[in-house]
Amino acid sequence: MSYFHPVTSVYIHIPFCRRRCFYCDFPIFVLGNRTNPATFPPVVEYVEILQEEISLSQGTGKPLETIFFGGGTPSLLPVELLGSILDTLAKKFDFAADIEISMEIDPATFSLEQLQGYLSAGVNRVSLGVQAFQEPLLQVSGRSHTVKDIYQAVELIQGLGIVNYSLDLISGLPQQTLTDWENSLEKAIKLQPAHLSCYDLVLEAVTPFGKQYQPGKKPLPDDETTAKMYVLAGEKLALAGYQHYEISNYAKPGYQCRHNRVYWENRPYYGFGMGAASYLHQQRFTRPRKSRDYFAWVKEGCQIDVEKNSLIDDLLETLMLGLRLAEGVSLPAIEANFGSEIKKAILEVLEPHKQRNLVIIEGDSRVRLSDPEGFLFSNLVLTDLFDRWQ
DSSP states (O other): OGGGSOOOEEEEEEOEESSOOTTOOSOOEEOTTOSOGGGOHHHHHHHHHHHHHHHHSOOOSSOEEEEEEEESOGGGSOHHHHHHHHHHHHHHSOEEEEEEEEEEEOTTSOOHHHHHHHHHHTOOEEEEEEEOSOHHHHHHTTOSOOHHHHHHHHHHHHHTTOOSEEEEEEESOTTOOHHHHHHHHHHHHHTOOSEEEEEEOOOOTTSHHHHHOOTTOTTSOOHHHHHHHHHHHHHHHHHTTOEEEETTEEEOTTOOOHHHHHHHTTOOBEEESTTOEEEETTEEEEOOSSHHHHHHHHHTTOOOOOOOOOHHHHHHHHHHHHTTBTTOEEHHHHHHHHOHHHHHHHHHHHHHHHHTTSEEEETTTEEEEOTTHHHHTHHHHHHHHHHHHO
8 A cells, every 4th residue: 555655756747758659648848850859948947847846856865776767858958967956855855775767768869878877966867759660650650769879779788787777668659560569579679678568559549540540440450450469579578588477568587667666566656757656655646738837837836636545546556456456456455455255246246257268366465467368368357346336
C-alpha cells in the first residue's frame, strides 16, 4: 500500500519535441528544428518555472532513490539546464548513494559531448526511443529519426560505456507485419541493451492515429497478429536472456527499471512539470497540461485541492498496477491492508480465470497473471475485479 512507503522517487516532465509523433497524446511543446534550445526563451522559462515548483514542494525525510526525466524528448534539453534541475532537486532532497537517474533520449537529438554532460550531471540510465527498425514504419509514425540515427545513437551510448540502457519498441503500428516485428526484435537483441520495453500501440482519440484508424482494421495489424507479436517478443527475448518482469518490459538480471517499479507497486512519488502526475498522501494529482496554465498554477503557489483515494480506489489501483508485474500481488499484503474478506472476494473473482489458465494463485502467497495468456487477456481479468467493487 502506497501510504506505508516513504516518498523516494521523482518524475520530471520535459515537454520539448522536434515534432509530435502521430500516436502521442502527451503534453508537449513542439520546437521544430531549432538547433539551440538553450537560447530559446520558452525552454529557459519552462526550466525556471519547473525549478520554482520543485522549490515550493514539501520535500521528504528520506533520500531520493530514483529520478526519471520523461517527455517529450528530454535529450533536447541543454546539459546546463538539466544540471540546474538536478541542483534544485539536490537542494530540496537528499540523494541516495545508489540513486537511479533515468533519462529518455531520442536518436538524432544528442551528441557525444551532450551525452557526456548528462552523465557528468548524474544521469546513469538512459532509455532510447527506437520504436521500429524499418524506415517506412518510422515515417508512418511521424518519428523524426532514421534507422541510421538509431545505430549512431547506440554507438555513442556504448562508446561511453553506458551498460544500463534501454530500447523502446512499438508493435501494432500501421502497415507493420509480423516479419517486421521479428526483424525489429532481432536487431534490438543484437545491440544487447540491458533493458527492452515493447509496447503495443494504443489509439488515443485526440491523436492523428486515433482519428485516422480503427482498432483491428487495416492498415493496422489485426488482433490475432498483434497477439502473435506479443508472444513472439516474449519467446525471443527469453531466449536472449531477458526476464519478462512486467507486462511490457524485459530486462537482463539486475537491470529492471527501479523507477517504474514504484508505479507498479503503487508506491508514492513526486511529479514535477507540465502535465506531470504525482501520488502523495493517498492523493493523485495531475498538473495542468498547457504551459500557460501550468505557469500560472506555479505562480499561484502550486495549490492542490483533491480528495484522498478511498480504500476501494487504493485496492483497485493496487490490483491493476500490481498484476502488471510478473510476480503479481502479495496476498498477505492484501489481507494486511484491506482485510481478510477483501482477499477472499478477490480469490472468488479470480477463480474462473484460474480455471482458464489466465491467473495463477500460489496458495496464500501470491496471485499473478500467466505469461503470455494472462497478460494478453489482462483487461478481462481486471474488468471482473473492477465490476466486483463498482
